[in-house]
Amino acid sequence: MDTLLAEAAELLAATTNLNVTYTYDQEKNDRGTDGHLTITNGQQKYTWGVELKKRLLRQVLAKLTLVKTVLHDEKALIIAPYINEKLAELCREMQIDYLDLAGNAHLNNPPIYIDIRGRKPPPEHQIQLTRQLTGKAFQPKGMKLVMMLLLRPELVNQPMRVLADEAEIALGTVKQVLDDLKQLTFIIDRGKKGYAINEQDLLLTRWLDAYPHNMEAKLKQALYVAQDLTEIRNAPLEPYGALWGGEVAADAYTHYLKPKTYQIYADAEAHKTLLKKFRLRRLHANETDVTPIRIVEPPVAIEKIKGKLPGYATPLLVYAELLNSDDPRNLETAKRIYNDYLA
Incomplete structure (x- = not known):
C-alpha cells in the first residue's frame, strides 16, 4: 500500500506519455482520500x-467512502493492485474512475479520457491472491462453518461436535477450519473468557470473496x-419449507x-x-421472453438460514447474492443491508 499510488502513477505515465504526478495525504482526511493524482496537459491540471485498496471487491465497492464521483471539485479515483474486468465494468457503470498495477x-475528466482494458494481473498479485484463498476455512465445506460463525458468533465456544452438526460437515473438517481461523487470527483465545471471533468484518470480507x-x-x-408469477410472488413460502432469497428478500429488508x-x-x-403447488415448469433453452425463478438448494438445513423476516433468507446470504450479481443497482441495496443488518 505504501507504494501503490506511486507505482500506479508511474505506470500510467509510461503507458500514456502524459505528465502524471502524485502526492500522498499524511493521514485520512474528512474527504476520505489517501492522496491525489494529477495529470498536467499544457497549462491545465486535472486532479483526482x-x-x-489492497484488493477491490464487490463488497468494497458497495461500502466505498467515495460513493460519489465528485468530492469537493475533485474526481474520485480508486487504485488497487488488480481490478478484474467484471469489477472494472461495474466501476465504469457507477462512473468511478480506477487504476491498477496491471x-x-x-479516467474520465474531460478533456482527459483514458480507457485501457484487458491487462492481466502481475504475477506477484496472482501469488498473493492464491495464498488468500487457500486453507480449509474458505474452501466449500469450511465456508459453511464460517457462515454459521458469522450468523452466530457464540458458536465459537461450542464443542466441535456441535459445530459439525451446525455446519453439517465432518468433525475432522471442523478442527482443520478452526485451526485455520486461529492461524489467521480470526479466532482468538481470551483465556478464562473463552474464544472470540476477531476482526469479524474482515472475516466477512474473506467469506464474501470466496462465496x-x-x-x-x-x-x-x-x-x-x-x-x-404473481401468485408465487405473493405467497408465504415458509409453510412449504422454503425461503425467498436474492432481490425479493432484498426488497423485503430494504423496501428499496x-x-x-x-x-x-x-x-x-x-x-x-413448490413445483406442484405453483405449477412450475422447467425454463427451456433460449427462452428469453419469460421471468425465470431460480430454486436453489440451501447450504445447510433451511431453518438455519431463516432471516429476521418470516419467509426470507438471512440478510447475510442476501447480501452475498447481491454482491455476486452483475447489476450495479444491487450494490446500493447491498450497502443498505450491510448497514442495517450486518455492520
Missing part, C-alpha cells in the same frame, strides 16, 4: 482524489417458469429495490412441493 485504467466459487457455485439449482430476478431456497422435498 485517490482511495487506495495497467488497466479508466461465488466456493459456496454459491456448489449449490444445486434449477430455473423454472411459473404459470402465475424492485426485484427483476427471483430466487428461492428449498430443499429436495420443498422443491417438489
Whole structure:
C-alpha cells in the first residue's frame, strides 16, 4: 500500500506519455482520500482524489467512502493492485474512475479520457491472491462453518461436535477450519473468557470473496417458469419449507429495490412441493421472453438460514447474492443491508 499510488502513477505515465504526478495525504482526511493524482496537459491540471485498496471487491465497492464521483471539485479515483474486468465494468457503470498495477485504467475528466482494458494481473498479485484463498476455512465445506460463525458468533465456544452438526460437515473438517481461523487470527483465545471471533468484518470480507466459487457455485439449482408469477410472488413460502432469497428478500429488508430476478431456497422435498403447488415448469433453452425463478438448494438445513423476516433468507446470504450479481443497482441495496443488518 505504501507504494501503490506511486507505482500506479508511474505506470500510467509510461503507458500514456502524459505528465502524471502524485502526492500522498499524511493521514485520512474528512474527504476520505489517501492522496491525489494529477495529470498536467499544457497549462491545465486535472486532479483526482485517490482511495487506495489492497484488493477491490464487490463488497468494497458497495461500502466505498467515495460513493460519489465528485468530492469537493475533485474526481474520485480508486487504485488497487488488480481490478478484474467484471469489477472494472461495474466501476465504469457507477462512473468511478480506477487504476491498477496491471495497467488497466479508466479516467474520465474531460478533456482527459483514458480507457485501457484487458491487462492481466502481475504475477506477484496472482501469488498473493492464491495464498488468500487457500486453507480449509474458505474452501466449500469450511465456508459453511464460517457462515454459521458469522450468523452466530457464540458458536465459537461450542464443542466441535456441535459445530459439525451446525455446519453439517465432518468433525475432522471442523478442527482443520478452526485451526485455520486461529492461524489467521480470526479466532482468538481470551483465556478464562473463552474464544472470540476477531476482526469479524474482515472475516466477512474473506467469506464474501470466496462465496461465488466456493459456496454459491456448489449449490444445486434449477430455473423454472411459473404459470402465475404473481401468485408465487405473493405467497408465504415458509409453510412449504422454503425461503425467498436474492432481490425479493432484498426488497423485503430494504423496501428499496424492485426485484427483476427471483430466487428461492428449498430443499429436495420443498422443491417438489413448490413445483406442484405453483405449477412450475422447467425454463427451456433460449427462452428469453419469460421471468425465470431460480430454486436453489440451501447450504445447510433451511431453518438455519431463516432471516429476521418470516419467509426470507438471512440478510447475510442476501447480501452475498447481491454482491455476486452483475447489476450495479444491487450494490446500493447491498450497502443498505450491510448497514442495517450486518455492520
